[in-house]
């Protein structure tokens with residue numbers, strides 16, 4: 001399980017692998033059943049940080065889709081200006097940001113679409129896509145230099 005920065009998440013983040021053998025089709029769910037997102041009360045859950053919420057097994061937070069990915073974004077803290085563009089645009093809420101500071105990638109839920117890299121405005125970019133098997137430290141060591149503006 002991948003955790004990033006100081007936001008470790010709960011033990012329940014990404015505990016289940018959403019492989020084909022584990023999928024439960026909607027035809028297996030009885031009509032009228034309520035699939036709750038939280039164990040216990042959901043009161044004020046919008047005001048609680050994700051890592052502090054008690055998600056149920058029916059919530060996607062407890063499932064990981066990491067194996068769907070063949071390329072991954074790697075984050076370079078040294079260049080990031082905390083503009084939050086990646087956080088706004090990520091279609092899977094897989095950018096971890098707290099108090100307007102970018103902390104990294106939630107690799108349990110990121111699907112490797114590359115949108116965060118596209119919208120990153122720094123030079124060079126603070127997020128780049130690498131092969132899934134690339135070690136993050138190696139990726140950081142291979143980071144490109146700043147591009148000079150054409151005259």
Ligand code: SF4
Nearest residue numbers: 090110111113114116
């Ligand atoms: S690659 Fe796609 S899913 Fe993953 S963090 Fe970037 S925008 Fe989100």
Ligand code: SF4
Nearest residue numbers: 080081083084086120
């Ligand atoms: S878009 Fe780039 S510069 Fe902006 S917060 Fe994300 S990684 Fe940092």
